[in-house]
Amino acid sequence: MTQQTPMPRQAPEKRIHNFKEVALGYTEEMAEQEAGRCLGCKNPSCVKGCPVGVDIPGFIRKIKEKSYVEASFIIKKTNSLPAVCGRVCPQENQCQKHCVLGAKGAAVAIGRLERFVADWESENACAVLHKPKHHSLGKYHVAVVGSGPSGLTVAGTLAPLGYKVTVFEALHKTGGVLRYGIPEFRLPRDVMDREIDYIKALGVKIIKDAVIGKSAGVMSLFDEGFDAVYLGTGSGTPKLLGIKGENLSGVFSGNEWLTRINLMRAFRDDYLTPFPSARRVVIIGAGNTAMDCARCALRTGAEKVTVVYRRSREDMPARKEEIENAEEEGVKFVFLRNPAEFLGEDALEGVRCAVMEPGEPDSSGRPRPVPVEGAFETIEADCAVVALGQNPNPLIRTTTRGLKMTRWGGIVTDPETCMTNIPGIFAGGDVVTGEATVISAMGAGRRAAKGIENYIRETYKQDF
Numbered sequence: 001m002t003q004q005t006p007m008p009r010q011a012p013e014k015r016i017h018n019f020k021e022v023a024l025g026y027t028e029e030m031a032e033q034e035a036g037r038c039l040g041c042k043n044p045s046c047v048k049g050c051p052v053g054v055d056i057p058g059f060i061r062k063i064k065e066k067s068y069v070e071a072s073f074i075i076k077k078t079n080s081l082p083a084v085c086g087r088v089c090p091q092e093n094q095c096q097k098h099c100v101l102g103a104k105g106a107a108v109a110i111g112r113l114e115r116f117v118a119d120w121e122s123e124n125a126c127a128v129l130h131k132p133k134h135h136s137l138g139k140y141h142v143a144v145v146g147s148g149p150s151g152l153t154v155a156g157t158l159a160p161l162g163y164k165v166t167v168f169e170a171l172h173k174t175g176g177v178l179r180y181g182i183p184e185f186r187l188p189r190d191v192m193d194r195e196i197d198y199i200k201a202l203g204v205k206i207i208k209d210a211v212i213g214k215s216a217g218v219m220s221l222f223d224e225g226f227d228a229v230y231l232g233t234g235s236g237t238p239k240l241l242g243i244k245g246e247n248l249s250g251v252f253s254g255n256e257w258l259t260r261i262n263l264m265r266a267f268r269d270d271y272l273t274p275f276p277s278a279r280r281v282v283i284i285g286a287g288n289t290a291m292d293c294a295r296c297a298l299r300t301g302a303e304k305v306t307v308v309y310r311r312s313r314e315d316m317p318a319r320k321e322e323i324e325n326a327e328e329e330g331v332k333f334v335f336l337r338n339p340a341e342f343l344g345e346d347a348l349e350g351v352r353c354a355v356m357e358p359g360e361p362d363s364s365g366r367p368r369p370v371p372v373e374g375a376f377e378t379i380e381a382d383c384a385v386v387a388l389g390q391n392p393n394p395l396i397r398t399t400t401r402g403l404k405m406t407r408w409g410g411i412v413t414d415p416e417t418c419m420t421n422i423p424g425i426f427a428g429g430d431v432v433t434g435e436a437t438v439i440s441a442m443g444a445g446r447r448a449a450k451g452i453e454n455y456i457r458e459t460y461k462q463d464f
């Protein structure tokens, strides 16, 4: 079979009225059928495409043998968030991109199989724990700042080795973007909760409502007895357009829009979170955040949702699958339009857009959008969401003296060890790369865990 085994999904006309998961997962039969497509290559190139180095042919072989617990054990050796990755990783640009089957047909659906194994394990209640190996390492304490995928990976990698890990999270809930950004219809909360529970079961302590840089400084964590600190604080400060009318009532940043819905549960009647009852919503941007905002707008009652993008369809950075899902649900796309002004007296009435045309390639290799002189169009709207991406929050930067930063506010690290210019302080994920992907943040977490281990071994070499 040259095609992937299809994944059952909720029908578009039904799913736009609920926040339940859209993709419904493989049955055992489907998983075995898809696993049967894997050639089990001796030199598997798919593994090279996985930033956390999951033994992909190894776990797929176990699915073929119906040994699902063993499959889960293999995955969890290097990935403590498999149900999350199986749902939101852009596998088409990672492991699946390197699958040899992709050259002539469709790559093996590795992400779907990973999800199947993680869900099977949970449904059959047999948590595969990797118990700490070296109890003597428990005297070394590591502080992780931020409970996004990057911080959780550092914690989930060091705890089974025996280190004492404490995660400090600024919000009242854990998970970072997985919780406040990605909506439930792509990543259900119980799926995330169970993966975080797994990390806690490894012995990791999580302290919420702890804003490092305010409630305690980064350097003071050493005074509190931590031997190393990992900064996985992400990039949570929204980029705005800086155009007239951006302060009008009805104009939101993507971050705020999604946080109100996902973290503050604005879509539920039993929560008091204020939320606009907008009919015509314009979303600005074309990445994953924009697709999530658009699809949330439909589910919260908007009649017309339009995504406005200054480039062309083929330049959209969002995952192809999410663009298709949005279109199926009724989201409209307007290309080569760039917002020039938000119109209205107090509240938003429309978005005035400059008409653009593709120009010469820019540094990203894509045609630079160039305004057509004097050409403008207005899209009527009572709500607009600016979803152009995020930069790191300045708090850590402004409160940690001497920490080397990039010009755009990211933390500078050694690419191999993830150590910053301050010995014992490590960093990774979006706070280093700018907004990227879950799996690249996790890959950095794995490298940093190795870097932290080596640092502790080197610093306390008399103990080893």
Ligand SMILES: Cc1cc2nc3c(=O)[nH]c(=O)nc-3n(C[C@H](O)[C@H](O)[C@H](O)COP(=O)(O)OP(=O)(O)OC[C@H]3O[C@@H](n4cnc5c(N)ncnc54)[C@H](O)[C@@H]3O)c2cc1C
Pocket (backbone or CB within 6 Å): 088, 089, 090, 145, 146, 147, 148, 149, 150, 151, 168, 169, 170, 171, 174, 175, 176, 177, 178, 181, 182, 210, 211, 212, 213, 232, 233, 234, 235, 236, 258, 288, 289, 290, 292, 319, 393, 395, 396, 428, 429, 430, 431, 435, 436, 437, 438, 439, 441
């Ligand atoms: C809406 C949206 C959709 C996305 N969809 C996808 C997708 O489908 N697939 C994909 O691969 N990627 C996606 N991404 C990108 C992906 O989510 C991020 O790259 C990833 O979450 C980065 O992980 P992180 O651990 O570096 O940071 P984050 O997930 O941002 O976590 C950082 C954590 O640190 C906490 N924190 C910050 N400052 C402090 C402090 N001073 N003290 C204590 N805690 C602090 C924050 O509260 C947060 O919990 C999406 C991003 C967004 C915004």
